[in-house]
Amino acid sequence: MSVSVYLEDSGISGKLVESRRVSAQNALKELWSGELDFTGWVRLPEKITEDSLSKIERYAKQIRESSDFLIVLGVGGSYMGAKAVIDLLGERAAGTEVIFAGYNFSARYINEVFEKIRNKDISLCVISKSGTTTETLSAFGIFRKYMLDKYGRDETAERTYAITERRSNYLYDIAEEDGFTVLDIPLDVGGRYSVLTPVGLLPIAAAGLDIRALTGGAAEISDPKHFAGGALDYAVTRQLMYDFGKRIEVFEFFDPYASFFGEWLKQLFGESEGKEGRGLFPASLMFSRDLHSMGQFLQQGTPSFFETFITAEKTAQDVVIPEEGGEFAGRTIQQINTCAVDGVYAAHVKAGVPAVKITVDSFDPENVGELIYFFETQCAVSALLSGVNPFDQPGVEAYKTEMKANIKSL
Amino acid sequence: MSVSVYLEDSGISGKLVESRRVSAQNALKELWSGELDFTGWVRLPEKITEDSLSKIERYAKQIRESSDFLIVLGVGGSYMGAKAVIDLLGERAAGTEVIFAGYNFSARYINEVFEKIRNKDISLCVISKSGTTTETLSAFGIFRKYMLDKYGRDETAERTYAITERRSNYLYDIAEEDGFTVLDIPLDVGGRYSVLTPVGLLPIAAAGLDIRALTGGAAEISDPKHFAGGALDYAVTRQLMYDFGKRIEVFEFFDPYASFFGEWLKQLFGESEGKEGRGLFPASLMFSRDLHSMGQFLQQGTPSFFETFITAEKTAQDVVIPEEGGEFAGRTIQQINTCAVDGVYAAHVKAGVPAVKITVDSFDPENVGELIYFFETQCAVSALLSGVNPFDQPGVEAYKTEMKANIKSL
Numbered sequence: 001m002s003v004s005v006y007l008e009d010s011g012i013s014g015k016l017v018e019s020r021r022v023s024a025q026n027a028l029k030e031l032w033s034g035e036l037d038f039t040g041w042v043r044l045p046e047k048i049t050e051d052s053l054s055k056i057e058r059y060a061k062q063i064r065e066s067s068d069f070l071i072v073l074g075v076g077g078s079y080m081g082a083k084a085v086i087d088l089l090g091e092r093a094a095g096t097e098v099i100f101a102g103y104n105f106s107a108r109y110i111n112e113v114f115e116k117i118r119n120k121d122i123s124l125c126v127i128s129k130s131g132t133t134t135e136t137l138s139a140f141g142i143f144r145k146y147m148l149d150k151y152g153r154d155e156t157a158e159r160t161y162a163i164t165e166r167r168s169n170y171l172y173d174i175a176e177e178d179g180f181t182v183l184d185i186p187l188d189v190g191g192r193y194s195v196l197t198p199v200g201l202l203p204i205a206a207a208g209l210d211i212r213a214l215t216g217g218a219a220e221i222s223d224p225k226h227f228a229g230g231a232l233d234y235a236v237t238r239q240l241m242y243d244f245g246k247r248i249e250v251f252e253f254f255d256p257y258a259s260f261f262g263e264w265l266k267q268l269f270g271e272s273e274g275k276e277g278r279g280l281f282p283a284s285l286m287f288s289r290d291l292h293s294m295g296q297f298l299q300q301g302t303p304s305f306f307e308t309f310i311t312a313e314k315t316a317q318d319v320v321i322p323e324e325g326g327e328f329a330g331r332t333i334q335q336i337n338t339c340a341v342d343g344v345y346a347a348h349v350k351a352g353v354p355a356v357k358i359t360v361d362s363f364d365p366e367n368v369g370e371l372i373y374f375f376e377t378q379c380a381v382s383a384l385l386s387g388v389n390p391f392d393q394p395g396v397e398a399y400k401t402e403m404k405a406n407i408k409s410l
Numbered sequence: 411m412s413v414s415v416y417l418e419d420s421g422i423s424g425k426l427v428e429s430r431r432v433s434a435q436n437a438l439k440e441l442w443s444g445e446l447d448f449t450g451w452v453r454l455p456e457k458i459t460e461d462s463l464s465k466i467e468r469y470a471k472q473i474r475e476s477s478d479f480l481i482v483l484g485v486g487g488s489y490m491g492a493k494a495v496i497d498l499l500g501e502r503a504a505g506t507e508v509i510f511a512g513y514n515f516s517a518r519y520i521n522e523v524f525e526k527i528r529n530k531d532i533s534l535c536v537i538s539k540s541g542t543t544t545e546t547l548s549a550f551g552i553f554r555k556y557m558l559d560k561y562g563r564d565e566t567a568e569r570t571y572a573i574t575e576r577r578s579n580y581l582y583d584i585a586e587e588d589g590f591t592v593l594d595i596p597l598d599v600g601g602r603y604s605v606l607t608p609v610g611l612l613p614i615a616a617a618g619l620d621i622r623a624l625t626g627g628a629a630e631i632s633d634p635k636h637f638a639g640g641a642l643d644y645a646v647t648r649q650l651m652y653d654f655g656k657r658i659e660v661f662e663f664f665d666p667y668a669s670f671f672g673e674w675l676k677q678l679f680g681e682s683e684g685k686e687g688r689g690l691f692p693a694s695l696m697f698s699r700d701l702h703s704m705g706q707f708l709q710q711g712t713p714s715f716f717e718t719f720i721t722a723e724k725t726a727q728d729v730v731i732p733e734e735g736g737e738f739a740g741r742t743i744q745q746i747n748t749c750a751v752d753g754v755y756a757a758h759v760k761a762g763v764p765a766v767k768i769t770v771d772s773f774d775p776e777n778v779g780e781l782i783y784f785f786e787t788q789c790a791v792s793a794l795l796s797g798v799n800p801f802d803q804p805g806v807e808a809y810k811t812e813m814k815a816n817i818k819s820l
Contacts (some may be wrong), residue, residue, distance in 0.1 A: 019697045076702025091518050103699045105747035108501050113431040134738070135698055138746060140701060141735020148535065148734070192703075215516060247714045248656050248691055258512045267703030273709025279660055281707065281715060283693050288545055289513045291809055292486025293602075293677030297684025301803030304657045304714070305691060319517040324558070325551020328544070328817070335820055336813075337515035339585060343813030351808065395709030398761065399701055403746075405754030408737070410745055 003367070003374050004359050005234050007343075009308065011354035012240045013299060020240070020385070022220050024232040027384035032224050036192050037332060038391035041376060045056050045115065045219035045369075053212060056198060057182060059098035060205035060223075062098045066159065068120040070206045071113065071143060073102030074127035074199070075135045077191025078163075081372070082203040084264040085195065087257045088352070088363050091316055095208025102139035104125070110142060114140070114176030125161040125206075127199055131169025134403065140171070154180070163198050190391050192267050210365045217369025227377055234356060234379050235306050235382040241354065242280055242386070248305035250298070251284040255312065255363070259286045261371075269376060272383045272390040279386070288340050293406055295344075299351050310371075311341050314362040377398070413631075413784050414736045414769050415644050416731035420716065422650045426645050430795070433643040437794035440712070441787070442634055445533070448801035450598030451786060454606050455629035455779075464620060466608060469591060470615035474506045476569065478530035481523065481553060484537035485510030485545045486677060487601025488573075492613040494674040495605065495624065495691070497667045498773050501726055505618025512536070512549035513689075514625065520552060532557070535571040537609055537618075539595050541579025544813065545567070552583070563588070573608050586792060600801050601679050603786055606779070626793070627779025637787055643805045644766060645792040651716050651764065652690055652796070658715035660708070661694040664751050665773070669696045671781075678785060682793045682800040698750050700781035705754075709761050718783075721751050724772040 006016070031042050052222065063070050065250055072079060079223065086098055101113055128136045147156040162175035163183045183198035185191075194200065196215055205211045221227075236294045249269070251262050262284025273279035283305075286296055298307070318334045349355055358374075360367040383390035385400050417427070441452050473480050489510050496508055508596075511523055534553055538546045556565040572585035573593045586593045593608035595601075604610065606625055615621045631637075636653060661672050666749070672694025683689035693703055709715070728744045732744065738746065760766055766785075770777040793800035 004538035034669050045641075075699060078421050080703065083594065103702070104662070104696075105698060105750060106666050107725060107727040107743040109666055110729050110743065111727055113429045134746070135702075138735055138738045138741075138743065141731050141738060142729060145732040145734045163458070188738050191567035196438050224676060247712060254515070256516050259431075266488065266700075270707040270711070272527055274704075274712065277712060279707060279711040281693070281712065282704075283691070286514075287513060289485060290676075292491065292513070292545075292806070293673065294680045294684075294692075295805045295809060296805045297680040297689060300685060300686065301680070301684025301689040302657060303690065315517060317517040319520050319522055319552060321548050322555040324555045325548055328548045331548075331817065331820055333515050333517040333520065336817060339820070340515060340809075342778050343811075343816050344809045346812045349810035351805075356759025393706045394704070395706045395761075397749075398709050398757035399705060400753045401753075403750050404758045406753050407741065407746060410741055410749070 002397045003370055004328050005238055006357040006359070007233055009349045010237050010241070011356045012244070016240060017236050017386035020236045021230065021232070023385055024236050024381055025228070027381045028227055028232060028377070030223055030384060031380055034347060034389070038188055038190045038193070040186045040189075041196070042195035043222070045215050045222040045373060048196070048215050048365060051214070056201050056205050056211065059202060060095070063123045063206045063210070066121060067096055067123040069117050069122045070098045070203065071094045071117070071122055071124060072098055072100050072125045072127065072203045073136045073139050073143065074100070075103035075133060077194050078127035078129065078133070078136065078199055079103055079236070080260065080264045081195025081200040084261040085200065085204050085368055086207045087260045088207065088368060089209050089255060090207070091366075093209050095205040096206050098203050098207050101143075104135065105138070105252065108251040110139065114146070118223065123159045123161070125163065125202060127163040128171050129165055129191050131171035132401070134407070135303060137170065161202060163202065178203075192271050196374055214369040217366035218373035220366075221370055221373055221386070232378065232381050234358070235358065235378040235385060238280060238382050239385045242278070246304060246306050246354070247281055249280045249282050250305050250307045251282065251286055252307055253284070253311070254287045254337055256286055256289070259284065259361070261344055262286070262308075269378050271393050272379050273386060273388060275388050278388060286342060291344065291348060296355060298348060298368050303353070306356070307348060308356045308358060309341070311357045311365045312360050318363065416767040417643055417647055417768070418653070419666050419759045419765045420647050422647050422654070423648050425756060426650060427646050428647045431640065431642065433795055434646050434791055436633055437791045438637055438642065438749065438787070440794060441790055446600055446801070447691070448600045448603070450596045451600075451603035451606070453632065454599065455625050455632040455783060458622070458625050458629075459604070460484070463687065465613050466611050466621065469612060470505070473533045473616045476508055476619065477533040478525050480506045480508045480509050480530045480535060480613065481532055482508055482535045482537065483549050483553065484510070484577055485543060487604050488537035488539065488543070488546065488609055489513055489676055490674045491511040491605025491610040494671040495610065495614050495778055496617045497620065497716045498778060499619050499671045499775060500617075502615040502775075503619050503718050505628070509633045511553075512704050513812060514545065515548070520549065520731055524556070526740060533569045533571070535573065536581065536611060539575055539582035539601050541574045543710035544810070544817070547580065553758075571612060577583050602681050603784055605674070619704065623775035627776035628783035629755060630776075631783055642788065642791050644768070645788040647766065648690065648792050649795045652688075656764070657691055657790040659692050660717045660796040662697055662714050662717055663718050663721070664695070664697045664747055666696055666699070668693065670721070673731045675785060680791050681745070681803050682789050683796060683798060685805060688798060697754060701754065708758060708763060713763070713808050716766070717758060718766045718768065719751070719755060720768045722733070722770050722773045726772065
């Protein structure tokens with residue numbers, strides 16, 4: 001285990017946390033019982049087969065060899081995990097550049113993508129669990145036409161990968177008819193828990209990252225024994241924070257490439273817990289940048305939040321500040337970053353801000369895989385402790401219904 | 411005025427809002443009285459001279475003619491406004507590409523900048539009000555050495571612009587000694603209110619955007635008469651939200667290029683109001699992306715937030731969805747975006763979420779200038795109504811003190 005969690009400055013008494021450990025263990029048992037819907041992710045890391053990994057690697061190789069860019073169309077759980085991992089580990093990625101689209105309604109964005117891929121070769125990966133997502137499929141229409149014009153029908157099919165549930169839906173039916181490569185989203189895995197399925201793994205592999213190390217990192221802790229005793233105290237502490245009136249959890253990173261990992265966490269926690277009038281509002285900040293915007297609030301604003309620091313002790317690269325750097329000359333950027341981490345933590349704790357610290361040695365594929373599984377489990381247990389279903393999202397339909405009615409009446 | 415504000419669905423009674431209008435007008439008078447410290451921004455748009463604009467345009471032209479990239483080093487108020495404007499209006503920007511740095515401690519980030527500028531020509535703009543910001547000046551040391559090696563001392567000076575307060579400080583003293591071009595941050599304008607000073611205007615002009623239209627848009631409403639009567643109801647409503655127990659304001663955009671405008675707002679409001687244990691926690695979401703992550707929470711989560719929609723009615727570009735787009739064929743991306751805006755608003759209002767709508771015709775330089783001044787004024791009035799000083803940030807020092815002590819002991 002390289003993820004370590006430090007709760008002493010959370011402001012919640014250790015005794016109180018201990019008193020809820022039994023409930024947390026019961027929630028964990030429920031997750032592993034196989035009796036809850038959408039808990040396929042729980043055993044996913046241990047169930048991934050050599051066959052499925054090598055298939056994904058083969059497709060990734062095809063993409064890398066045939067394409068300058070892989071365009072991934074998807075929104076929410078269909079892209080946030082992949083983008084989080086590729087951003088965070090990008091300095092190790094020597095594969096195809098991945099462009100994410102199909103998550104907004106911006107003509108300017110689409111035109112900028114076209115500008116970028118002009119005279120280049122592309123592959124397309126379209127991801128929609130239901131096969132009907134408006135953002136993704138409206139973009140799919142646009143990029144599909146572009147590819148048909150450029151490559152013709154057969155080569156377009158060779159260059160197109162559809163990831164969806166293996167049952168009839170708009171996307172699946174086209175994919176079958178045209179002969180795209182189809183990869184499955186398991187029926188018992190929800191979008192926000194799907195990063196270790198082909199949804200995340202194909203783009204991550206195409207980018208040139210080691211998906212065996214990633215899933216291996218997750219597999220290393222995917223056993224209830226790794227969450228025994230006090231190992232769910234983070235989940236317990238979060239719920240106690242809520243019970244004591246905190247309304248916001250602020251995830252804080254000290255790495256600009258981690259900001260999308262924050263977006264992934266926002267979906268994971270916000271969508272799992274934000275229901276029945278409950279849930280901590282998840283926010284995410286990127287330091288030291290945001291110390292100069294939200295630092296004042298964190299130090300002295302309305303105390304309705306707590307902080308979760310997520311940091312790595314080492315980075316792969318470092319830069320020494322030269323003589324021209326005045327008082328900082330001779331220090332390295334990483335040394336100063338560590339001074340910032342420790343300084344911010346100390347300053348906030350002194351101000352009485354409850355703080356949790358989650359640390360890994362470094363952001364590498366193994367540790368990131370472990371972090372992913374760690375947060376998925378803590379989040380699911382946390383939601384169960386709160387008395388809500390971590391795996392549904394009944395509120396997401398409301399805007400879709402309104403929007404689709406509006407589109408129909410255009 | 412092209413900024414329109416709709417408050418009817420805010421959940422706050424019109425009568426109650428009216429009852430506080432007098433206090434809001436008194437706060438506005440205070441702002442215009444010239445008796446408060448750091449209110450130089452209030453008259454800034456009307457005070458900008460032809461001379462200062464043409465000087466900035468001349469420097470921008472120099473940069474555009476001599477450089478492939480302008481590297482801007484700054485953090486917080488020294489870069490967020492410029493980045494917000496350049497991102498939002500970027501499709502009109504035909505100037506030098508601006509790279510922002512000096513706002514993090516990431517060696518990987520620095521190395522990626524060096525990778526990008528290899529064999530290219532650069533200019534450097536280093537921005538620090540105090541002239542001592544750790545993030546900015548550690549990066550300055552690194553880029554300065556690079557330029558000295560590449561260009562020698564004289565040409566480096568020609569290519570370097572320092573923006574700081576015109577009084578002795580670390581940066582100012584080097585700038586004077588080496589002969590950099592020095593531009594002023596007025597002493598009576600705080601960092602988060604400084605986007606319409608050279609801090610924002612030089613990078614924005616170098617990017618090729620029309621700074622006369624931008625400052626002109628702000629000037630058009632920089633008169634108390636434009637904030638008379640009910641024109642401060644947004645500020646009043648925000649405070650009533652707080653009084654009634656709301657703890658979070660969620661700024662929501664339907665344009666992926668607006669996300670940094672959200673960051674700018676987070677600093678403006680968070681740093682102005684988050685003190686003395688008070689203030690709304692500002693968060694920012696980008697739709698429709700985040701409907702698939704935070705949409706569930708907004709619809710059914712803990713009701714401790716309200717929403718502020720910031721949208722443009724028209725966009726400069728549009729794309730028609732071709733036949734291959736199935737049920738969306740023949741619609742345009744912009745039409746669907748409008749359906750999403752209206753659909754989300756309707757769905758959230760039906761769910762009882764208090765919502766405020768701020769609309770402009772389109773994001774163009776005039777309207778963005780106006781929006782900037784609009785938010786600065788509403789924010790300052792809002793903070794004054796809350797009983798805090800909108801223009802200090804006493805809490806920001808705490809982490810700096812800790813961090814600097816850590817650096818010293820390295």
